[in-house]
Amino acid sequence: MVRSVTxxxxxxxxxxxxxxxxxEAVQSGRMRTLVATLAITIAFMAIxxxxxxxxxxxxxSITSSMTATIGESFARPDIVDxxxxxxxxxxxxxxxxxDPARVLDRDEVVEKLAVILPNINxxxxxxxxxxxxxxxxxIRRGLSPKMAQRIHNLGLPGxxxxxxxxxxxxxxxxxxxVLGHVNIDNKGTTGxxxxxxxxxxxxAVHGATLAEQAPARLSLDIGVQYxxxxxxxxAMRRFGSRGAAGxxxxxxxxxxxxxxxxxxxxxxxxxxxxxPERIDKVANSTFELGSVFKIxxxxxxxxxxxxxxxxxxxxxxxxxxxxxxxRDLHPAGRPLSVADIFIRSSNVGAGxxxxxAGAQRSREFFERLRLLDPIKTEIGPIAAPQVPNQxxxxxxxxxxxxxxxxxxxxQFASAAATLLNGGKRVLPTFVKRQPxxxxxNERLIKSVTSRDIRTxxxxxxxxxxxxxxxxxxxxxxxxxxxxxxxxxxAGGYKKDAVISSFLAAFPMNKPKYLVFVLLFEPTGTEESxxxxxxxxxxxxxxxxxxxxxxxxxxxxxxxxxxxx
Amino acid sequence: MRLHILAALALAxxxxxxxxxxxxxxxxxxxxxxxxxxxxxxxxxDIAVLKAERAHLARPDRIxxxxxxxGLRPATERQLFAGPDEAMADVFSTAAPRSARTSxxx
Numbered sequence: 001m002v003r004s005v006t007x008x009x010x011x012x013x014x015x016x017x018x019x020x021x022x023x024e025a026v027q028s029g030r031m032r033t034l035v036a037t038l039a040i041t042i043a044f045m046a047i048x049x050x051x052x053x054x055x056x057x058x059x060x061s062i063t064s065s066m067t068a069t070i071g072e073s074f075a076r077p078d079i080v081d082x083x084x085x086x087x088x089x090x091x092x093x094x095x096x097x098x099d100p101a102r103v104l105d106r107d108e109v110v111e112k113l114a115v116i117l118p119n120i121n122x123x124x125x126x127x128x129x130x131x132x133x134x135x136x137x138x139i140r141r142g143l144s145p146k147m148a149q150r151i152h153n154l155g156l157p158g159x160x161x162x163x164x165x166x167x168x169x170x171x172x173x174x175x176x177x178v179l180g181h182v183n184i185d186n187k188g189t190t191g192x193x194x195x196x197x198x199x200x201x202x203x204a205v206h207g208a209t210l211a212e213q214a215p216a217r218l219s220l221d222i223g224v225q226y227x228x229x230x231x232x233x234x235a236m237r238r239f240g241s242r243g244a245a246g247x248x249x250x251x252x253x254x255x256x257x258x259x260x261x262x263x264x265x266x267x268x269x270x271x272x273x274x275x276p277e278r279i280d281k282v283a284n285s286t287f288e289l290g291s292v293f294k295i296x297x298x299x300x301x302x303x304x305x306x307x308x309x310x311x312x313x314x315x316x317x318x319x320x321x322x323x324x325x326x327r328d329l330h331p332a333g334r335p336l337s338v339a340d341i342f343i344r345s346s347n348v349g350a351g352x353x354x355x356x357a358g359a360q361r362s363r364e365f366f367e368r369l370r371l372l373d374p375i376k377t378e379i380g381p382i383a384a385p386q387v388p389n390q391x392x393x394x395x396x397x398x399x400x401x402x403x404x405x406x407x408x409x410x411q412f413a414s415a416a417a418t419l420l421n422g423g424k425r426v427l428p429t430f431v432k433r434q435p436x437x438x439x440x441n442e443r444l445i446k447s448v449t450s451r452d453i454r455t456x457x458x459x460x461x462x463x464x465x466x467x468x469x470x471x472x473x474x475x476x477x478x479x480x481x482x483x484x485x486x487x488x489x490a491g492g493y494k495k496d497a498v499i500s501s502f503l504a505a506f507p508m509n510k511p512k513y514l515v516f517v518l519l520f521e522p523t524g525t526e527e528s529x530x531x532x533x534x535x536x537x538x539x540x541x542x543x544x545x546x547x548x549x550x551x552x553x554x555x556x557x558x559x560x561x562x563x564x
Numbered sequence: 565m566r567l568h569i570l571a572a573l574a575l576a577x578x579x580x581x582x583x584x585x586x587x588x589x590x591x592x593x594x595x596x597x598x599x600x601x602x603x604x605x606x607x608x609x610d611i612a613v614l615k616a617e618r619a620h621l622a623r624p625d626r627i628x629x630x631x632x633x634x635g636l637r638p639a640t641e642r643q644l645f646a647g648p649d650e651a652m653a654d655v656f657s658t659a660a661p662r663s664a665r666t667s668x669x670x
Contacts, residue, residue, distance in 0.1 A: 091609070092613070172620075
C-alpha cells in the first residue's frame, strides 16, 4: 500500500518535470530520492516490526496432535493417607496397538504375540487385524517395560506403542474397598477414585502427562488400616468365620482411620469386586447387628429420663410380642438394674426399657441418631438402612436388641460415636479434616447420657460378669458392648449362623477412638470354647486390635490401666 | 547522497545477517527447550515410578515382617514403669531412681 502511493507520487513528479525550470529539476530529483528512501525505510520498518511481533508472540505451536482420534485418558492426582504415605499413583506404561493396514503377515503377528502374551485372545486379534478399513486396534494396554521391550524386539511392522498413564497401587490390596477402582481409561468408577473424578478433578490428557495436582489426602492411617486387616485375618482363621469387617473411627471428627472388610479386594483388579463375598461389609451392606443396639436402647431410656442407671427392672418373665417369645440366654432370675441389663446383655430388659419409653420415643431416638435415613460419604452412598414400616409392639421390642432393623456398620458406628463423644453429631468422612477446623456439629443428645453410656461400657469390660471382659487390654482402659445376631435365611433365622460383633471405645477416661469389629458366621472352635458368642470371638479380636493400634495412634499405655 | 545509499545498503545487509543470526539462535534455543521439557517429563515419570516402588517397599506387611525379624514388637505397657506424669515427676525429682524400675522393666 505504501509502495503504490509512492509510485503515484513519483508519477506525478515525472509528469511535472518537462514543464518545470532546470533548478526545479534538481530539486525534484532530490525530492524523488528522498521519497524513495523514505518509502524503502518504511517498508523495512514494517518488516522489522512484523519480525519483532512474531518473535515476541512465539506462543503458536506447529506441533499437531496425531492422537486426537484415539480418545483421551485421564491423569489423576495421587492418593495418600493422613500422614502422606502413598496409596495410589499414576505411572507411565506402554500400550500396544496395531495398524491393520500396515501389518504384512497377520498369522506371524498373532503367533509371535501369543508367545509373549499367552492369555491373549487369538481369534479376536486375528479378526481385528483382518479388517483393513481400521487403522487402529488396541492389542494390550499397560504393558510392563520388559514386556514392551520383548515385543519391540520382534520387529513386526504395523505394531506400535503409545505411552499411557496407568494407576498403580503400591500397597496392594490394602484399603482396597475404600480406594475403589479405575477403568481402562484411568477414570474412577467406584470408591474414593470416583470421588476424585467427581469432586477433586482429573485432567484429560493424551499420552502420558502426569497430573500436577496436589495429592488427595485420606483420613485413613495405613499403619492402623494394616493392623486392623491383619488382626481380622487372624481372627477369621482362629474362629473359622466366613468374613470379617472392622472400623476405627475418630469419635470427635468422624474421620475413618481404618475401614477393613475381608475377604479383601485388590484395587488393581476391578473384577474382584463382582464377587458377592467380597462386597464392602462396612459401608455397602446392611446387617441386623443384634445386641450392640442395646447401647442405643439404654441411651434412649436414659435420655428420655424413663430410667436412671440404678433403676431396677423386672426381667424374670419372658416377653411375648405377637408370635415371638423373647427370653434371655442366661436368665438372671432376679430384677436387674439398667446397668446390669446392659452388662448381662438382657434381651428382655432391653425390650422392657423400649416398651416403657414407647413407640414414639424409640423411633424418634433412632431418627435423631440418623439411623433411619440413608447417608453418604466420599466413597459413595452407604447402603440404606432397612427399617420397620410400622412401629408396633413387636418392632419396638425387636429393634431394642438389634433385630428387625438392618443398618450398615459404618452408619451404626457413627451413631454410637455420638453416644460416646458427649452427644455431638458425627458425620463419617474418609477425607482428612483440617486440624484447626472448628467443630460446629450440632448436639443430638445430652452430655449426661453420653457420660452414663461411657460408664456402663467401661464396666462391661472391667466387670468379671461383663460380656466384654475378654476385650480387656493391658495399658488402655477399654469399654465396649458385644452383639451376637442371628442371620436371617429362608423361612426364619438360620441356626448357629451369626454375626458376632464388638463395639469398643478407648481410652475410656476420655474416649477418642471407636473400634467396631464384626465376624461373619464364626464357628465354635477350641479358641472360643466351642461357642459362637461375640464375647468369645469379637471381643478378644477388638482387644488385640486396640493393643496394636494404641501406640500407632500416639496413645501412651498407662500403668493404671495395666494394674486394673 | 551516494554515502546515504551505501550506508542504507550496509544497514540492510547488517540487519539481514543479524536477523538470520537471531532466527538461528531462536531455533537453537527452542530445540534446547524442547529437549529440557522432554527431560523434565521423563524425570517426572521416573520419580512417579520410584515413588510407587518406594511405597511398595514401605508397605506395612513388609515392614512388619522385617521389624519382627529384628526382634521388634509393638509397644506395650510392660515397657513403662509409670504413667507419664509419674515418670516426669521422677525425672525432675532429685532422688535417686527407684530400684524397682529395672526389675519391672526386665
